[in-house]
Amino acid sequence: MNWTQFLIGITAIYGIYYALNLLFDLFIGRRAPVKIDDGNELVFSDDSLPEAVVPNPPIAEREPMAGTENPVISSGPLQSTGGVNLKTLLSLAQNDVIEFTKAIPY
Numbered sequence: 525m526n527w528t529q530f531l532i533g534i535t536a537i538y539g540i541y542y543a544l545n546l547l548f549d550l551f552i553g554r555r556a557p558v559k560i561d562d563g564n565e566l567v568f569s570d571d572s573l574p575e576a577v578v579p580n581p582p583i584a585e586r587e588p589m590a591g592t593e594n595p596v597i598s599s600g601p602l603q604s605t606g607g608v609n610l611k612t613l614l615s616l617a618q619n620d621v622i623e624f625t626k627a628i629p630y
Contacts, residue, residue, distance in 0.1 A: 608616070616622050
């Protein structure tokens with residue numbers, strides 16, 4: 525048996541399999557559709573009116589809780605949001621300014 529005969533045999537087997545699947549699907553498709561019972565349908569009526577939702581005021585405008593002082597601890601003014609370029613990142617890593625908890629996989 526050479527490659528040509530093998531590939532023709534595989535193609536023929538797949539073609540027969542595919543044709544049988546199509547015939548089986550056509551046979552299944554001609555069955556009578558299953559009747560759906562509409563008697564078991566749940567219907568919920570919503571009589572409530574929509575309400576406007578007001579977001580909570582920012583933390584600075586909220587009143588402090590009774591018996592506690594300001595629960596927010598400030599770490600000082602922010603100089604940036606944390607975005608640095610690669611050269612600055614490497615210099616910060618060399619100066620042990622960056623604390624990392626696990627190694628970076630390469």
